[in-house]
Amino acid sequence: MTRTIIMIMVCLLLGHALNSLAQEPLVISDDKLIINDVIVEGNRITKENIILRELVFQVGDTILKMEFLPALQRSKDNLLNLALFNFAHFDATHLPGNRINIQVRVVERWYLWPIPILEYADRNFNEFIKNKDWEKINYGAWLKWSNFRGLNDLLAAKVRLGYVNQYALSYSIPNLGRNQRHGLSSGFSLNQQDEVIISTVHNVPVEYKPLNSPAQTKIDAYFNYQYRRKLYGTHDFRFEYDDYGISDSVAYENPNYLGGGDTHLAFFKLRYAYTYDIRDSKVYPLEGFKVELGIEQQGLGILSNFDYPSLRVEGILMYHQKLAGRFYFYNITKGRYSSEKVPPYVLNQAFGYNVYMSGYEPYVLDGTDYFITKYSLKLQLIKPSTYVVPFIKMEQFNKIHYALYFNLFADAGYVNNFFPHPTNTMLNTWQFSMGAGLDFVTYYDQVFRVDIVINKYGEYGFFFHLSTPFDRW
Numbered sequence: 517m518t519r520t521i522i523m524i525m526v527c528l529l530l531g532h533a534l535n536s537l538a539q540e541p542l543v544i545s546d547d548k549l550i551i552n553d554v555i556v557e558g559n560r561i562t563k564e565n566i567i568l569r570e571l572v573f574q575v576g577d578t579i580l581k582m583e584f585l586p587a588l589q590r591s592k593d594n595l596l597n598l599a600l601f602n603f604a605h606f607d608a609t610h611l612p613g614n615r616i617n618i619q620v621r622v623v624e625r626w627y628l629w630p631i632p633i634l635e636y637a638d639r640n641f642n643e644f645i646k647n648k649d650w651e652k653i654n655y656g657a658w659l660k661w662s663n664f665r666g667l668n669d670l671l672a673a674k675v676r677l678g679y680v681n682q683y684a685l686s687y688s689i690p691n692l693g694r695n696q697r698h699g700l701s702s703g704f705s706l707n708q709q710d711e712v713i714i715s716t717v718h719n720v721p722v723e724y725k726p727l728n729s730p731a732q733t734k735i736d737a738y739f740n741y742q743y744r745r746k747l748y749g750t751h752d753f754r755f756e757y758d759d760y761g762i763s764d765s766v767a768y769e770n771p772n773y774l775g776g777g778d779t780h781l782a783f784f785k786l787r788y789a790y791t792y793d794i795r796d797s798k799v800y801p802l803e804g805f806k807v808e809l810g811i812e813q814q815g816l817g818i819l820s821n822f823d824y825p826s827l828r829v830e831g832i833l834m835y836h837q838k839l840a841g842r843f844y845f846y847n848i849t850k851g852r853y854s855s856e857k858v859p860p861y862v863l864n865q866a867f868g869y870n871v872y873m874s875g876y877e878p879y880v881l882d883g884t885d886y887f888i889t890k891y892s893l894k895l896q897l898i899k900p901s902t903y904v905v906p907f908i909k910m911e912q913f914n915k916i917h918y919a920l921y922f923n924l925f926a927d928a929g930y931v932n933n934f935f936p937h938p939t940n941t942m943l944n945t946w947q948f949s950m951g952a953g954l955d956f957v958t959y960y961d962q963v964f965r966v967d968i969v970i971n972k973y974g975e976y977g978f979f980f981h982l983s984t985p986f987d988r989w
Contacts, residue, residue, distance in 0.1 A: 549584055551577045552615040558622040562600055563666045567620060569696045570594035572747065584608075588618075593796045594747060600625060600663055602915060602959055603902075623911055625960070627662040656682075667691055672703075681708040681730075690742060699742035707734045712762070714770045715861065718939045719879045721868070726765035735759040748794045754787040760862060775824060775860035783822040787812040795836060799961045800919075802844050806834040814856075814863070824863065826856030826884075842896035844921075847889065854884035857934040866931045873927045875949035875969035877979055881942055883933035892925040894955075918958045923967075926950040948972045 551573050556564050571591045573579055579587060588606045595604040603623040608616050658674035669689035676682040686703030712731045714724035725731065738756040759782040760774055771777035788811050795804035808831070815825030829852070836846040850871065861882070867873055868880035871888060898920035908914040927949045936943040953967030963983055970976040 547581050548614060549579050549581055550613070550615045551575055551579065551618065552611055553617045554620060555617060556620045556622070558624065561624060561627065561663055561666045562622070562668070565696065566598075566600075566666070566668050566691055567595065567622065569691060570598065570747065571620075573618075591620075595620075595622065597795075597798045598668060599798075599961060600627075600668060602917070623915070625662070626910075627664075629660045629662075679709065679711070682706065688740075690744070697743060697745055699740075699744065701740045701742070702738065704737045705735070708732070712766060712773075713880075714766060714773060715937070716880050716882050716940055717937060719881065719942045721880045724766065724769055726763050726769075728763050728765060731763055731766050733761045748792055750791045750793070752787070752789045752791070754785075754789075756785040756787070758783055758785065770861060773861045781822070781860065781862070782819055783814060783824075784816045784818050785812060785814050786816060795834065800955070800957045800963055801834070801836045801846070803836050803838050805836065806832065808832040824856050824859050826854050826859060826863075828852060828854045842899075844894045844896065846892050846894070849887075849889040851887045852885055857884050859884065864933075866933075867929060873929045873947060873949055873971075874925065874951055874967060874979065875927070875971035875975065875977075876942075876947065879942060881929075881931040881947075882940070883931035883936075883943060885932035886930060888927070888929035890925065890927045892923050894924075895922045896920075897922055897954075900957075916959050918956065921955040921957070923953045923955060924951075925953070925967075946972075 552575070554568065554571065554573075554575055556567050559567060568574070571594070572587050573591070588608075592604045592606060595601055601622045602625050605621045607619040607621075609619070610616055656674070656676040656678070658676070659672065661671040663669065664671045664687075667689055668691055670687065672684070672686045674682060674684040682705060684703065684705040686701065686705075688699070688701030690699035690701075692698040692700065708730040710729045710731050711723055711725040713721040715722045736756060736758045738754060740752060740754045742753075743751040759780075761780050762774060764779060766773055767777050767779045774781040789808060790810075791806065791808040793804075793806040793808075795801035795806055810828075810830040812828045812830075813825070814828065815822045817825070830850070831852075832848075832850045834846070834848045836844065838844050852866075864882045864884065866881050866883040866886040867876065867888070871886070873888060874890075896919065898918070900917060900919040903916045903918070905914045905916065927947075929947050930945070931943050931947075933940070933943040949969050949971040951967050951969030953965055953969075956964045958964075965981040965983070967979045967981075968976065969979055
């Protein structure tokens with residue numbers, strides 16, 4: 517018995533020793549590099565600590581030689597994902613004793629954009645081309661001042677007139693505190709429009725323009741706190757107030773527009789979201805993944821006349837993978853569950869607005885719960901390249917980067933609606949589509965898409981988008 521106990525103890529000790537050896541790879545000193553210094557150049561406006569925050573190494577760190585180049589690439593991706601720089605370059609200078617200096621040179625973007633507004637007001641570009649309704653034009657101006665004080669902050673103001681009148685002001689600063697882990701943002705918006713989508717019939721939105729204007733006025737204000745302890749995980753807490761007011765005729769045409777024939781609906785919302793994002797690019801990712809889980813409570817009991825309190829849970833998974841050579845794959849999946857199954861029409865949007873299925877651009881699917889998944893196989897026709905415009909002297913504009921991709925894709929989605937209009941036959945049943953397209957990616961985060969798609973009902977056509985399928989998610 518004693519011998520058996522001794523043998524068991526010896527085996528346990530030996531297993532622990534072998535496990536420790538397995539976890540501690542045999543590395544000789546020549547396989548390591550010591551970060552002696554990090555020199556940042558080109559940041560005329562951006563504070564140096566904003567750049568250093570995004571690097572996966574710091575002065576004094578020891579890094580394996582085999583991990584050095586991946587660390588530089590990851591740091592470069594992090595910097596470009598700030599949307600503060602057009603380009604970021606890394607160089608290294610070797611010193612005695614395996615010490616190394618790293619030079620980081622960035623090319624800053626142009627940050628102050630006073631831009632005139634001339635845009636279509638339809639749900640998507642295809643609907644605007646189809647309807648050719650030139651009354652649905654917005655005009656005005658907006659001011660976007662990125663990197664306002666060199667702290668990756670953003671000041672934005674907007675005056676939009678025409679089909680939709682909007683007055684908005686917002687400010688955000690994400691790098692507060694000694695360790696730059698805290699962020700704050702706040703904003704206010706007033707929207708007025710003379711025409712609204714009042715209902716959905718035959719899966720198509722029905723627009724209504726009353727004689728008395730405006731048809732709808734919406735006010736929203738929010739305050740957001742963000743906590744980012746490390747590089748890729750972010751906690752967001754958002755407190756928001758929404759206020760809808762409609763004309764009497766809108767409430768008469770659809771008593772459920774705001775519910776119960778009301779002409780006014782106001783409520784507070786509280787939302788928490790956790791995001792883990794390790795994609796190589798937030799504009800047009802090719803590798804990496806993003807996971808987001810959000811929980812939102814609509815109606816906090818502060819306003820007693822809000823009769824539709826609802827707990828909403830959303831989940832998003834984006835997965836991007838390089839297969840071989842110039843071939844890439846991605847899958848994007850999103851789902852939502854709501855505890856309130858009979859909300860007012862204005863709070864019952866699913867597909868056709870920010871979330872859409874390819875080939876279903878003409879349609880709207882209303883519902884409280886939904887699931888959507890997108891698959892794509894893409895071929896890189898033109899690798900990311902740079903073209904220097906010789907007659908432009910400003911560094912922020914004279915280098916244009918671009919790339920071109922061919923896509924084969926398939927979408928599937930389902931919208932749950934407990935009390936659908938009998939003509940909305942796309943609800944409570946699976947929808948499918950597939951197609952092929954081209955994506956042109958260029959600087960200042962612009963992506964131009966053209967797709968040819970066929971849906972479940974054999975309807976096909978060309979569709980144009982000025983964004984990726986997931987950038988608004």
